[in-house]
Amino acid sequence: MVKYRKRKGDKHDTWHWCTNCSNWPTKDFDEIDLPKGKRPSTGELDNQCRAKENAGTCKTS
Numbered sequence: 001m002v003k004y005r006k007r008k009g010d011k012h013d014t015w016h017w018c019t020n021c022s023n024w025p026t027k028d029f030d031e032i033d034l035p036k037g038k039r040p041s042t043g044e045l046d047n048q049c050r051a052k053e054n055a056g057t058c059k060t061s
Contacts, residue, residue: 001033003061004040013043018058021048 004015005025016024023046032040039045052058 002036002038003031003033005029005031006043014046015040015043016046016049017060018046018049018052019061020057020059021046021052023048 002017004017006013006015006029007025008028008030014023018024034040049058
């Protein structure tokens with residue numbers, strides 16, 4: 001399972017999944033667990049998390 005987080009009240013509804021992302025929410029967030037390879041059905045995916053995933057440097061919890 002992969003944890004996806006977004007800040008509560010985020011007007012862009014941006015999901016983060018790399019715990020080493022500089023924007024990884026640590027307080028006041030919504031969180032969902034999804035099977036590896038699945039993505040949230042709504043909202044945007046964070047560009048920094050995408051870049052880390054593509055580079056193989058994304059750390060997930």
